[in-house]
Amino acid sequence: MGKSGKGKCLSAERRDVTSTVRRAVAFALVGSLALLAPVVVGTGSDTVAALAAPLGAAPSLVATAAMAAPFVLVAAFALTVDDDRALFDLFARPGDRQDGTLYGLAGFSLAAAGLALLAGQFGLPTWVFVGSVFVLGVGNVAGNATDAFTGERILSTAGFVVGGFAGAVVGQAVAARLVGIDLTGEFVAVVAFLAASGALLGALLRSVLFERDDPLVMVSIGLLLWLLSDLPLEDVTTTRIAVALAVTVALGYVAYALDTASLPGMLTGVFLGLLTMVLGDFRWFAMLITFFGLGGLASKFRYEEKERRGIAEENEGARGSGNVLANSLVALVAVIGWAASQDVPDLDSLLFLFAFAGSLAAAMSDTLSSEIGGLYDDPRLITTFERVDPGTDGAITWQGEVAGLVGAGIIAGIAGALFDPVDAVGAVIVLGAGVAGMTVDSLLGATIEGRLVDNQGVNLLATVAAAVVGVALAVLVLA
Structure with a gap:
C-alpha cells in the first residue's frame, strides 16, 4: 500500500511538471503572434494607407491596431473562457484555477499589446518588440523544461x-x-x-518575482532593449559579446559557487558586467569586477x-540583487551615459568615466570599511563621536576608515x-x-537610516554623492 501511494505521488508530480511545460509552450505560441507586427509593417505604407482610407483613420493607427489586435483578442478570450474547457486547462496557472479566469494569459497578452502600441506609435523598433516577447515566451519553455529534467534552480x-537568448535572436532576425x-x-x-541583455534581465526578474508577474517582466525587457537599441553600437562585434558573456558568466558562477553571491545577486552581476564590458570596455569592467570580487570576499572575511x-x-554573506544594484546602479547609468554621449556633440564623455569610477570607489570604500572596521571594538558615531555598540x-573605527581609504585607492589606481x-x-x-561617498554613507547611516531609508537606500545615495563629487572635481581641476 505504501508503494502504491508513492507511485501515485510521483505520477501526480510528473503530470504537474508536464502541464507546466505544456503551458509554457502554449504561452510561447501566443507570443509568436508578435511576428504579425513586422508582417503588417512589411506590407508597406501604401497598403496600410489603402486600408485606413475607408475608415478615415491615420495609417499609423491602423497599423498599430493590427499589431495589437491579436493580443487584445487573446486577452478577451482569457477573461471570458469557461473554466471547464480544455483550453482553460492548457493555459491555467494555479491561481487561475482558483479564480476561474485566465488572468495569467490575459496579463501576458495585454503586456504584449502594450509593447505593440509602443512599436506602432512611439518608435519602439518592430524587431525589438518581437525579440522582447520571444525572450520571455521561449525562455519560459526552456527554463521549465530544464527544471522538469533536473529540478535544479540554477540549471x-x-x-x-x-x-x-536563442528565441530573441531568431525572433529579431x-x-x-x-x-x-x-x-x-x-x-x-x-x-x-x-538578446543576451534581455535574457539576463528576464532571468533576474524571474528569480525575484512570481510567475504571475510575467507581464512586468516582458515590459521591463522591452523597455531595456528599446533603450539599448537607441545607443550608438557601431563598435559592438559578436566576438566582443562572446568574450563578455564567457568572462562574466564564468566569474558569476565562481561567485555563486563560493557563496559570495546569491543566484539573483549572481545574475545581477553578470547582467551589469555584460553591459559594462560591451558599452564600455575591459577597463570599465576591471573596476566593476574588482569591486564585486573584493567586496564579496570582504563579506566572507571572518x-x-x-x-x-x-x-x-544575511544569507551567510552572499550578496543579493538588491545589494548589488544599490552599489552598482549609478555605475550602470554612467556607462550607459558614456555610450550615449558618443553621438552628442560638445558633451565631455570623460565626465561619465569619473562618475562611474567615483561611485565604485565609494561602494568599495564603504564595503571594506564596514566589513573590516566592524571587527574592531570601540566604534564611534560619526556625528557626535560618542562610543556606540x-x-x-x-558608527566608524579608525581601522575601518583606513580600510575604506585603501578600497577607494584600489579603484582609483585601476x-x-x-x-x-x-x-x-x-x-x-x-x-x-x-572617500566622500564613504563619509556620506556613514552620515546618512547615523541620521536617516532605519527611519527614512534602509541600508540599500543609503548605499545608493552614497554612490550618487560620490559620482557627483567625482564629476564636480573633474570639472574644477581638469577644465
Whole structure:
C-alpha cells in the first residue's frame, strides 16, 4: 500500500511538471503572434494607407491596431473562457484555477499589446518588440523544461537564459527580414547583444518575482532593449559579446559557487558586467569586477566572528540583487551615459568615466570599511563621536576608515593605470570621490537610516554623492 501511494505521488508530480511545460509552450505560441507586427509593417505604407482610407483613420493607427489586435483578442478570450474547457486547462496557472479566469494569459497578452502600441506609435523598433516577447515566451519553455529534467534552480535559470537568448535572436532576425533590414554582421552583433541583455534581465526578474508577474517582466525587457537599441553600437562585434558573456558568466558562477553571491545577486552581476564590458570596455569592467570580487570576499572575511558580534551580512554573506544594484546602479547609468554621449556633440564623455569610477570607489570604500572596521571594538558615531555598540548605523573605527581609504585607492589606481585621460591627478579625484561617498554613507547611516531609508537606500545615495563629487572635481581641476 505504501508503494502504491508513492507511485501515485510521483505520477501526480510528473503530470504537474508536464502541464507546466505544456503551458509554457502554449504561452510561447501566443507570443509568436508578435511576428504579425513586422508582417503588417512589411506590407508597406501604401497598403496600410489603402486600408485606413475607408475608415478615415491615420495609417499609423491602423497599423498599430493590427499589431495589437491579436493580443487584445487573446486577452478577451482569457477573461471570458469557461473554466471547464480544455483550453482553460492548457493555459491555467494555479491561481487561475482558483479564480476561474485566465488572468495569467490575459496579463501576458495585454503586456504584449502594450509593447505593440509602443512599436506602432512611439518608435519602439518592430524587431525589438518581437525579440522582447520571444525572450520571455521561449525562455519560459526552456527554463521549465530544464527544471522538469533536473529540478535544479540554477540549471533551470541557465535554461531560461539560453532559451530566451536563442528565441530573441531568431525572433529579431525574422522580424528584421520581414521589414526589409539586411542581416549584416554589424546588425547581427546588435541583435545578439540585445538578446543576451534581455535574457539576463528576464532571468533576474524571474528569480525575484512570481510567475504571475510575467507581464512586468516582458515590459521591463522591452523597455531595456528599446533603450539599448537607441545607443550608438557601431563598435559592438559578436566576438566582443562572446568574450563578455564567457568572462562574466564564468566569474558569476565562481561567485555563486563560493557563496559570495546569491543566484539573483549572481545574475545581477553578470547582467551589469555584460553591459559594462560591451558599452564600455575591459577597463570599465576591471573596476566593476574588482569591486564585486573584493567586496564579496570582504563579506566572507571572518564571517563567524561577525555573526557573534551581530554585524554579519544575511544569507551567510552572499550578496543579493538588491545589494548589488544599490552599489552598482549609478555605475550602470554612467556607462550607459558614456555610450550615449558618443553621438552628442560638445558633451565631455570623460565626465561619465569619473562618475562611474567615483561611485565604485565609494561602494568599495564603504564595503571594506564596514566589513573590516566592524571587527574592531570601540566604534564611534560619526556625528557626535560618542562610543556606540559595534554594528550601529553610522558608527566608524579608525581601522575601518583606513580600510575604506585603501578600497577607494584600489579603484582609483585601476582608473589611473588603465585610462590615459585620468592619469595621476584623475586618480586622486576618484580617490577623493570614493572617500566622500564613504563619509556620506556613514552620515546618512547615523541620521536617516532605519527611519527614512534602509541600508540599500543609503548605499545608493552614497554612490550618487560620490559620482557627483567625482564629476564636480573633474570639472574644477581638469577644465
